[in-house]
Amino acid sequence: MSSHGWVNEAIGKIEADFQRSADTHLIRLDLPGLEGVDLYLKDESTHPTGSLKHRLARSLFLYAICNGWVDQNTPIIESSSGSTAVSEAYFARLLGLPFIAVMPRSTSVRKIRQIEFYGGRCHLVDCSSEIYAESQRLAKELNGHYMDQFTYAERATDWRGNNNIADSIFRQMKAETHPVPSWIVMSPGTGGTSATIGRYIRYQKLDTQLCVVDPEHSVFMDYFLSGDSSLTIDQGSRIEGIGRPRVEPSFIPGVIDEMRRIPDAAAIATIHWLEEILGRKAGPSTGTNLFGALQLASEMKMRGEEGSVVTLLCDSGERYLDTCYNDDWVAALMGDTCLWRKEIERLVG
Template identity: 65%
Template structure:
């Protein structure tokens, strides 16, 4: 093997090229133009007794071009990968995802003319698989949910592509200080409400990126707002938070797609989370269905998980005589879960007591009182 000649003083070494920078500039313009074309998502007031001193709001992220909160994340991840030089012309983009992030990343990959592969559990809903393929992506399935990370890395190495790795980069790809992130949008839209600074913002944890963005923003802006993270069954986030042990894991996978993970993801920042609540899957499904029935806006399971926590928090505020507002997210539409959360046969096969949880929600709506269901 020939030894390279030593560099002499004043020698430049560069791997950059004008064509690469021109492609990058056009790619960034295309991604930013997508954001510029899209109006901000709506903030809906949830119908509650107007005589109450507490208000509930739903930030409707289902109206993004790809139908979910993950559209924001995918845009940020692509911009981050582009400006870091990780994604260039012709790069195959690979992601480990339970569905919605992959749908949104497939959309942006096609926008830039890039191949996209989603590595996901075989149990992912057929509606999400169809959406990924509609946007030009390819689905690569694994039988064990915990294998998605290693398999995505293997495919990236094999193809010379880039593993986007939402679970690591979600919290750093989004500018938490501003730049039209979801926290800025919420506070701007709340400005004329009777309780304009929310007492609580309630979100679920999938990557941990949303809670990190909102938690950092409220601290940066010195708002008194607190962040509640709701976690479904078979997820590691709640147990890790309670034990203060980031190595905490759980076996299996969450039935609530989009949130809940078998390990604590690198993007989860517990220091900006003020409280956590473990939510039974039956409650998540019941709250999603209840939201759809009461508001007419179809909601997915992760929305149900967060809504359950938001309603419970409102009940506690009322019981303490507090006035204020609570904001949560409508993460994606329920039409993606027609074969699961909205299928009575699937719910029964899972052994979920949705009726008991629905009764708790209906009692709250009628009286403002919270009675924990016996499951």
């Protein structure tokens, strides 16, 4: 098959997969104590690969193929803490391409198994800061393409519309009591989703503000406050999928209105509380998002403001049964979360 023939076929397969996928649900949480302030979760766990990163993986593959970086014989290499690699393994299998995920050894076993289920291979490193150089080395050695989500996430997605996540949120909110959210809350992994949402808000001339919530052991908030892009730390984030030890190229601080640091134990307490509200489990990045959203909603209520707050349910908690939903793991790594549970109850009234 000619190069153009393979490109046409590959893009056709990805577009057909998109057409088979419905949009994700927007869930309104019933919180009587926050009357007048409506809180919503955009449930990204219902994508075919189970997370928000399905959107990113689709965009990254289309971007790489259309740039001529990937053809029918190109091995795909990605540095990832889990969910992006799961989604990229899915698309690599769809196109018949080999896939290798370079990831920290601390990545949950269930995510590793999912990558392997889609035919991918996991290449584990001891420290999260090693994933970049090792991915580049493997790509060079195998004559492959390093997908590099941390660089290309913010440019692979069309932020002006075209059914991106921001466009989807605002379309789904049209019939709600407060259709233009006062706040959208997002945590940064690559920074690509917050860049897309922030740019879209400005392009559409909306009054919504973007709050980005960072976990512990992440440099994004420090960079937002200081402007120092050289910041690094030696310890990786304990909230899998978000927070980075260095400032990633896809993180765009200029589109963000406010940043908050969310304690990791608060995020874990929040997903256990959310399970009682929804009847199902969510991943820890959702806890970081939702705790920040609850703070903002509570503050709006105290000021006598009405409106809506939207955040993301990034992936299912079934991927974290051996960590965030394991009492021994939580006690050993996060400590006592009871005080944060009380704080959540205070926030929701």
